[in-house]
Structures are given as structure tokens and as C-alpha cells.
Amino acid sequence: MIRLKKAGKLFIFLGIPMIPLIVFWFVPMIVSLWLSLTDWDYISPTFNYVGMDNYTYAFTSDDFYQALKNTVVFGVFTVVPTIIIGLLLAMLLREGLKGITFFRSLMFSPWITPMVAMSIVWAWIYEPDIGLLNQVLGWLHLPQPEWLHSSSSALWSIIIVTVWKNAGWAMLFYSDALQKIPRDLYEVSNLEGSSWWQKMRTVVIPLVSPTTLFLGIMLAIESIQAYDQIQVMTQGGPSGSTRTLLYMYYQMAFEQFNMGQATAISTIIVIITGILALTMFYASKRWVHY
Amino acid sequence: MPKIKMTSIKKKYDNKGEEVIHDFNLDIEENEFIVFVGPSGCGKSTTLRMIAGLESITSGELWMDGKLVNDVQAKDRDIAMVFQNYALFPHYNVYDNIAFGLKMKKYKRSFIKERVEQAAEILGLTKYLKRKPKDLSGGQRQRVALGRAIVRDAHIFLMDEPLSNLDAKLRIQMRKEIINLHRRLGTTTIYVTHDQTEAMTMASRIVVLNDGYIEQIGTPEQVYNNPQSKFVAEFMGSPPMNFLEGSVKGNQLMLDSGEVLGELSQSIGDVEKVDIGIRSENIDIAAHDTGINMTVNHVELMGADLHIHGNADGKEIVIRVVPSEKVAVNEQVSLRVNIDMVHLFDANTGKALFDREKVNA
Numbered sequence: 001m002i003r004l005k006k007a008g009k010l011f012i013f014l015g016i017p018m019i020p021l022i023v024f025w026f027v028p029m030i031v032s033l034w035l036s037l038t039d040w041d042y043i044s045p046t047f048n049y050v051g052m053d054n055y056t057y058a059f060t061s062d063d064f065y066q067a068l069k070n071t072v073v074f075g076v077f078t079v080v081p082t083i084i085i086g087l088l089l090a091m092l093l094r095e096g097l098k099g100i101t102f103f104r105s106l107m108f109s110p111w112i113t114p115m116v117a118m119s120i121v122w123a124w125i126y127e128p129d130i131g132l133l134n135q136v137l138g139w140l141h142l143p144q145p146e147w148l149h150s151s152s153s154a155l156w157s158i159i160i161v162t163v164w165k166n167a168g169w170a171m172l173f174y175s176d177a178l179q180k181i182p183r184d185l186y187e188v189s190n191l192e193g194s195s196w197w198q199k200m201r202t203v204v205i206p207l208v209s210p211t212t213l214f215l216g217i218m219l220a221i222e223s224i225q226a227y228d229q230i231q232v233m234t235q236g237g238p239s240g241s242t243r244t245l246l247y248m249y250y251q252m253a254f255e256q257f258n259m260g261q262a263t264a265i266s267t268i269i270v271i272i273t274g275i276l277a278l279t280m281f282y283a284s285k286r287w288v289h290y
Numbered sequence: 291m292p293k294i295k296m297t298s299i300k301k302k303y304d305n306k307g308e309e310v311i312h313d314f315n316l317d318i319e320e321n322e323f324i325v326f327v328g329p330s331g332c333g334k335s336t337t338l339r340m341i342a343g344l345e346s347i348t349s350g351e352l353w354m355d356g357k358l359v360n361d362v363q364a365k366d367r368d369i370a371m372v373f374q375n376y377a378l379f380p381h382y383n384v385y386d387n388i389a390f391g392l393k394m395k396k397y398k399r400s401f402i403k404e405r406v407e408q409a410a411e412i413l414g415l416t417k418y419l420k421r422k423p424k425d426l427s428g429g430q431r432q433r434v435a436l437g438r439a440i441v442r443d444a445h446i447f448l449m450d451e452p453l454s455n456l457d458a459k460l461r462i463q464m465r466k467e468i469i470n471l472h473r474r475l476g477t478t479t480i481y482v483t484h485d486q487t488e489a490m491t492m493a494s495r496i497v498v499l500n501d502g503y504i505e506q507i508g509t510p511e512q513v514y515n516n517p518q519s520k521f522v523a524e525f526m527g528s529p530p531m532n533f534l535e536g537s538v539k540g541n542q543l544m545l546d547s548g549e550v551l552g553e554l555s556q557s558i559g560d561v562e563k564v565d566i567g568i569r570s571e572n573i574d575i576a577a578h579d580t581g582i583n584m585t586v587n588h589v590e591l592m593g594a595d596l597h598i599h600g601n602a603d604g605k606e607i608v609i610r611v612v613p614s615e616k617v618a619v620n621e622q623v624s625l626r627v628n629i630d631m632v633h634l635f636d637a638n639t640g641k642a643l644f645d646r647e648k649v650n651a
């Protein structure tokens with residue numbers, strides 16, 4: 001009887017919350033995995049089972065490797081700067097400063113603005129001839145790149161927008177983490193003559209490391225899933241220079257209607273995300289101090 | 291030349307209207323162990339932190355080794371400080387915590403190792419060098435904090451209530467260790483505490499603070515035997531000094547109830563209202579009726595002493611007698627006061643009316 005009650009409780013508290021996970025995540029995952037072994041074209045009622053062909057194709061195509069490289073570059077160069085800028089902003093906007101709430105809200109506002117809306121504005125800012133950015137650079141007699149229109153600068157332009165959007169969000173978490181650092185650790189540092197960088201290395205960075213891990217994982221996942229800004233600003237171009245794996249998946253599925261290959265890419269994305277999160281999690285044991 | 295000289299130091303926090311330290315004057319000699327003692331909020335930490343350079347000095351002068359240091363940065367004052375909450379780096383092990391100051395100053399590895407191991411030896415931490423602070427007991431953490439202070443070979447140690455987070459037994463042990471450390475190193479030390487026992491047992495000189503003012507500066511004996519104000523008399527010593535109200539007329543010390551306590555051996559003139567301070571050891575139970583009666587409220591056997599708490603002349607008092615004394619709760623006993631040991635304070639100003647030590651000398 002007691003056992004039954006326990007099982008019932010277990011079902012209520014664990015089973016019921018699992019239902020949406022099973023319905024909306026697990027089932028589609030299985031379906032997607034199965035689709036990646038077929039050549040379904042999204043419309044036809046029929047398809048063929050093709051085994052690992054879609055995967056073999058992906059791993060032998062240059063486009064795939066270019067997208068993989070773009071994803072890695074985009075990931076590293078959005079996550080790392082966002083974290084650094086977020087931390088520096090949080091340190092700059094310490095408690096006690098006048099107008100702190102105003103500055104914080106200002107920094108945070110990009111985060112609450114939809115990426116699509118922001119991307120439209122930035123697409124204009126980046127416009128080589130009439131955009132704001134090149135106007136300013138022109139006044140300053142600095143070189144005026146083609147930004148979104150050149151395959152050598154397009155990805156970097158998107159990276160800048162993404163960092164700009166997320167830095168305020170990271171700042172908010174760091175502000176909270178910084179507040180929790182005991183004041184006397186700074187005082188010891190002052191007494192012992194730590195330089196600014198020594199304080200960063202011995203106090204700030206280690207003591208905000210749990211926040212850094214959290215932000216690192218969240219931002220890495222978000223970077224892999226970046227879509228809006230690419231769709232609005234470049235649609236993966238010019239010549240594939242801003243096509244990430246996720247964007248490649250989207251193009252294959254909804255432009256080329258090649259569901260088999262698209263879902264194969266999506267499976268690879270899920271695996272990469274999983275490996276990344278796990279690695280960061282395990283590596284964190286060495287540098288994250290709770 | 292004093293090691294530290296403080297003249298007319300005042301402190302006002304930016305975010306707080308009133309001054310919290312008023313006109314602080316003190317000379318500290320080399321090798322002294324000075325204790326700042328006073329109730330919480332009286333300004334002990336503030337004063338210590340001004341000496342450390344962690345808090346700015348609003349006005350007045352702070353001299354160290356004959357140099358004015360008001361505007362010298364904390365790191366250039368060559369001071370080591372031990373904090374109440376230890377202020378250990380949670381992510382470093384004991385070795386790295388002790389080595390912290392030396393590492394920041396970029397000493398050679400071999401030198402650091404030697405110094406840290408030596409400090410660990412002195413403090414009995416050799417076995418724990420690899421442990422993180424969270425795996426240490428309170429007493430061990432406190433020793434690590436001391437270790438970080440002593441490896442630096444600083445000229446001055448500052449300690450802000452370093453033992454207040456420890457349990458009673460450990461506190462007594464660490465008290466001894468700190469005194470021994472001071473004997474061994476001879477470093478000029480300023481130690482802050484709200485615990486008068488710590489002050490009495492550790493200090494070479496005590497500075498009693500109250501509400502931002504210095505009440506008295508003196509050796510433990512001076513402060514105990516010759517309190518210069520009612521505040522000091524009440525604050526220092528355990529159990530606290532007893533107070534009765536009375537007056538002095540023609541050198542007769544009288545209680546307000548009219549009973550005569552005795553004749554003073556020194557003439558201080560007539561005083562209408564005095565607070566009469568009597569330490570618990572200077573009152574006895576009299577065999578005959580003295581006219582000063584106490585109703586016993588409760589009795590505490592402290593081992594070597596018996597503390598009898600009761601009411602006399604409308605005041606709660608404690609007397610300390612030999613344990614063989616037999617008294618029962620609610621019993622009325624007659625008290626005999628040792629008139630040669632009473633302290634008299636002006637009831638209005640709280641200032642001592644005479645120096646007990648000089649009179650008895």
C-alpha cells in the first residue's frame with residue numbers, strides 16, 4: 001500500500017512534468033532521427049530509406065565544412081567577447097555609482113528588443129554607402145568596409161550585433177555575482193598590494209566562475225541556434241560566408257525541401273551541442289569554484 | 291619615536307551625517323600589544339581601518355615611524371591585517387592562502403616556500419597545506435589568516451575581532467597562541483575586540499572606546515584598578531562592577547538610604563550625588579548587621595568562587611565569596627564593603643572623583 005502511494009507520488013511529481021518533455025522533445029527527436037535516414041522531400045507521401053547516405057554526404061561536402069567552421073568562429077567570437085564585455089561592464093557599473101539603474105537599463109535594452117527588429121536596424125547601419133557606421137568612419141577618415149556585403153566581413157558584422165545584444169544580459173548576471181564577493185577579499189588585496197590584473201586573477205575571475213560557466217553554456221547554445229540575425233541581414237551570404245550549421249539546416253529543409261539531409265544536419269547539431277555542454281560542464285570542475 | 295602616532299584623528303563617513311570618531315590621540319610604541327575595546331559600534335573597526343589605510347582619515351594626523359602616512363596607500367604602509375571573517379580565498383588551498391601576499395609581491399618561489407612552511411610550522415598547519423578553507427575548522431581558518439599575516443614580515447599587525455567567530459574553548463586557546471606569537475615575533479600589534487576578557491588577558495595597553503571617544507588608555511591593571519570613568523568601570527571586569535547611589539559629606543560616604551558606608555581616606559570635598567562603584571570581590575557577607583542588606587536572588591558556583599546575585603539598596607549587585615559560604619535564595623544577608631577599594635564617580639559626568647591607585651599607593 002505504502003509502496004503504491006510512493007509510486008503514485010513519484011508519477012505525479014516526476015512523471016507529469018516529463019509529459020511535455022516527451023511529447024515536444026523526445027518524440028520529435030526520434031522522428032527527426034528517423035527522417036535523417038530517408039530521402040523525404042517534405043511534400044511527397046512516399047520516400048526511400050537511404051541508410052547513412054545523408055550523413056556521408058554531409059561529411060564529404062565542402063559546404064558542410066564551411067558551415068561548421070562558420071559555426072565555430074561565430075560561437076567562439078560571440079561567447080568570449082560577450083563574457084568579457086559583460087564582466088567589464090558589470091565592474092564599471094558598480095553599485096553606488098550615480099545613475100546606475102539608468103545605465104544598467106540602457107545596457108540591458110538590446111536584450112529585450114527582438115533580434116529581428118534589431119537586425120533590421122543594424123542592416124541599415126551597416127549599409128556601405130548610406131549606413132550610419134560608414135558615415136561616422138568617413139568623418140574620422142577611417143577605412144569603410146563593405147560590412148554585410150563582403151564575404152570577408154559579413155560574419156564579423158553579425159558577430160558584432162550578437163555580442164552587442166547579449167553583453168547587457170551577461171552584465172546583469174555578473175553584477176549580481178560581483179555583489180556576492182566578500183568586500184574583505186578586495187581589502188586583503190589592497191593591503192597586499194595586488195595590481196588590477198592580480199585582483200582580477202585572484203579574486204574576481206575565480207569568484208564569478210560559476211556565473212561564467214552558466215553564461216558560457218547558455219551563450220554557446222544560443223550561438224549554435226542563431227538564426228534571426230542571419231536571416232534578416234545576410235541569408236547566409238555572401239557566398240555562404242555567414243551560413244552556420246543551423247542556417248544550412250534551414251536552407252536544406254525549407255528552401256531545397258531535402259528533409260533527409262536537413263535532419264541529418266540537425267542531428268549533428270544536437271550532438272555537437274551535447275558534447276559541448278558536457279565538455280564545458282566537466283572541464284568546469286577544474287576552474288569553477290563554488 | 292613612537293611606532294604609530296595618532297593626533298586629533300576624526301572620522302566622518304561620506305554617507306552618514308555625524309562624526310563617528312572624535313579627536314583620537316594615541317602613541318603606540320614598538321612591540322606593544324594594544325587592544326581597542328568597547329561595545330559594538332563604538333568605532334574600533336573604523337579606527338583600525340584608518341590605520342590600515344582602508345578608510346580615509348577625515349582630519350588629524352597618522353604617523354608611522356616618523357612619517358606622515360595619511361595619504362599613503364594601504365599597500366605601502368607595510369601592514370598585515372587579520373579580518374573577523376578570516377577573508378581567506380575560498381579557491382586557494384592553505385599554502386596559497388598563506389603565500390598570497392608574497393606572491394603578489396612576486397618573491398622567488400623557493401623563498402615563498404621556505405616562508406610558508408616556516409609559518410605553517412609555527413601555527414601547526416603543516417598537515418593541512420593542501421586543504422581548501424572550506425575543509426578546515428574555524429580555528430584552523432583563523433590560523434591560516436594569521437599565517438598570511440606573519441609570512442609577510444610586516445611591521446604592524448592589525449587584528450579586527452579575530453576570535454569572535456570561534457567557540458569559547460577555542461577562543462581561549464587561540465588567545466594564548468596569539469600572545470605567544472606576539473612574544474616570539476615582537477611585532478607591534480593592534481587588536482580590536484568587544485570582549486573585555488580578551489582585552490584584559492592579551493593587552494600590554496588597553497584603549498577603551500565608547501561612542502567614538504577614548505574613555506581611557508592604560509595597562510590592564512590600570513584600567514581595572516583605576517577606571518577613570520563609570521563607563522570603563524562598568525565595561526571592564528567580570529562580573530561587572532556594582533553601583534550604588536549616594537553622597538559624600540565631610541568625607542563620610544553615605545548611601546541614599548542614609549546608611550554610612552564608611553570614611554574616605556582622602557578628602558574630595560562634599561559631593562551631592564555620587565555613583566559608588568564596588569567590585570564584587572570587595573564586598574563580603576558580614577557576620578553582624580551592617581545596615582546594608584541584600585536579598586539573595588540566585589547563587590552561582592563558579593568553581594573557585596561563589597557568585598551571589600541579589601538586590602541591595604534597590605540595585606542589582608553581585609558579590610564574589612568563597613564557595614564555603616552558605617546562603618539560601620531569598621535569604622537576607624548583611625554586607626560589608628571594603629571602603630578602601632570603592633570607586634567614586636560624579637553622577638552627572640561619570641568621571642572618576644579620584645585615582646584609586648594614587649590614593650592607595
Ligand SMILES: Nc1ncnc2c1ncn2[C@@H]1O[C@H](COP(=O)(O)OP(=O)(O)O)[C@@H](O)[C@H]1O
Nearest residue numbers: 303305306310329330331332333334335336337
Ligand atoms: N562604511 C560605513 N559607512 C557608514 N557608517 C559606517 C560605516 N562603517 C561603520 N559605520 C558607522 O561607524 C560607527 C562605528 O562603526 P565601527 O567602527 O564598525 O564600530 P565597531 O567596530 O566598534 O563595532 C557605527 O555607528 C557604524 O554604524
Ligand SMILES: [Mg+2]
Nearest residue numbers: 334335336451
Ligand atoms: Mg567592528
